[in-house]
Amino acid sequence: MRSYLELPNGRLICRNCGADNTDHFTRLGICPRCGTQRASWDLDNTRCPECGAGQAIAYHKEDICPYCGADNSGARALRAQGGGRQLQRFFVNPVGILAILFALGPLATPLTQGKLGPYINIGVCTVFAVFLSCLVVFMSYSMRTTFRGYSWSRRVKKGLRPPLVLIMAVALVAALALALLFIATYKDEGSSKLLNSLIYSGIFILFSLAFALGAAQQYVGYLDDMLQLPEPIFAHEDRLVRVITESAQRKLGNRTPLHLLGMERLPTGGAKILFAHYGDPEYRTAKNGTPITVREERKWLVVTDEWGNILSMREEGLPRLAEVKPPKETALQKVEGQ
Structure with missing residues (x-):
C-alpha cells in the first residue's frame, strides 16, 4: 500500500x-x-x-x-x-590494504604444505579462513555508514558501547595472541590437527577484522571532517526538542501551542518530555472577592526514541483551572530562539 x-x-x-x-x-x-x-x-x-x-x-x-x-x-x-569512489576511499589507505591482504592471505596456505601440512588441514584452512575473512571485510564495508551512527550514538546512549578503535585493538591483540599460541604449540605431540587449523584460521580472521574496523574508523572521520555530514539529531537537543514538539502538536492539533516544562534524556538516547498547554484566560472572583485570572492547564508526557519518533504520549493528570501564568515563549519559540 x-x-x-x-x-x-x-x-x-x-x-x-x-x-x-x-x-x-x-x-x-x-x-x-x-x-x-x-x-x-x-x-x-x-x-x-x-x-x-x-x-x-x-x-x-x-x-x-x-x-x-x-x-x-x-x-x-x-x-x-x-560505488567505485566510495570503495576506493574505504580501502586505499594503509589499514584498508592490510585488511585485504589478510583476507586473501590464506590463499597462500597451500604453499606451506611441506612445513605445515602434517599439523593443519590445508584445504579446510584455505577455504574456511578466506571465506570468513572476506566476509568480515565485506560486512565492515557495507556497514560503513552504520558505524558513523554507532560512533555518534555512544555519546548519548548509556551502557557498554566501546569505540571502534578499542574494538580494533582487542581484535588485534587477540590475533597476535593466537599467532603466538600457534607458533608455540602446533608442533607439540598430541596436538589436535583440527584445533591447529581453527587457530590458524582465526589468526587471519581476527587480523582482517581489526584492520577492516580501522578502515571503517578512517571512513567515519572522512564523512564527518571532509564531507561534513550533519550530526545526527540526537546529538542536538534543541533540534530534537523542536522535532518532538512539532510531532506532538500534530497529534494534538497544530493549533495547540505547547510549553516545555521539563526534559530528561533516556539511556536509549531518546527523551522524556513534559509539555503543558494553557487555555484562554478566564476571569473569576476569588472567595475573598479579589478578581483573578485562571486558565485551563493540561499536561502531556511524551516519550521518544533517539530520532524523535514518539513512542508514547499520554495526558498527565486531569485538566485543571488554576491561577497560572504560562511562559512567554512556547516550546517551539524557545528552541528557535536559541
Whole structure:
C-alpha cells in the first residue's frame, strides 16, 4: 500500500501523519516529514543523515531536510561519488590494504604444505579462513555508514558501547595472541590437527577484522571532517526538542501551542518530555472577592526514541483551572530562539 492517500482534488496526504505532500517528493511514495524515521544511515536510499527521514534529498533543490532542517549537501556529494569512489576511499589507505591482504592471505596456505601440512588441514584452512575473512571485510564495508551512527550514538546512549578503535585493538591483540599460541604449540605431540587449523584460521580472521574496523574508523572521520555530514539529531537537543514538539502538536492539533516544562534524556538516547498547554484566560472572583485570572492547564508526557519518533504520549493528570501564568515563549519559540 502506498504511504500517501490521493484525494479527489489531486492533493496527496500522508496516511501516517496527515501531512500534505503534494508539492514534495511523492514520486517515491515517501512522506518527507514522517516517512521512514528510524535509526537508518542508509544514505544511498535518500534518507536524511541527521534525522533519518526518508525524503528523497537527491531531488531537493536546496538540500535541506524538510523535517529537521539539516543541510544534506554532503550526503548529495557522497552519493555523487558512486560505488567505485566510495570503495576506493574505504580501502586505499594503509589499514584498508592490510585488511585485504589478510583476507586473501590464506590463499597462500597451500604453499606451506611441506612445513605445515602434517599439523593443519590445508584445504579446510584455505577455504574456511578466506571465506570468513572476506566476509568480515565485506560486512565492515557495507556497514560503513552504520558505524558513523554507532560512533555518534555512544555519546548519548548509556551502557557498554566501546569505540571502534578499542574494538580494533582487542581484535588485534587477540590475533597476535593466537599467532603466538600457534607458533608455540602446533608442533607439540598430541596436538589436535583440527584445533591447529581453527587457530590458524582465526589468526587471519581476527587480523582482517581489526584492520577492516580501522578502515571503517578512517571512513567515519572522512564523512564527518571532509564531507561534513550533519550530526545526527540526537546529538542536538534543541533540534530534537523542536522535532518532538512539532510531532506532538500534530497529534494534538497544530493549533495547540505547547510549553516545555521539563526534559530528561533516556539511556536509549531518546527523551522524556513534559509539555503543558494553557487555555484562554478566564476571569473569576476569588472567595475573598479579589478578581483573578485562571486558565485551563493540561499536561502531556511524551516519550521518544533517539530520532524523535514518539513512542508514547499520554495526558498527565486531569485538566485543571488554576491561577497560572504560562511562559512567554512556547516550546517551539524557545528552541528557535536559541
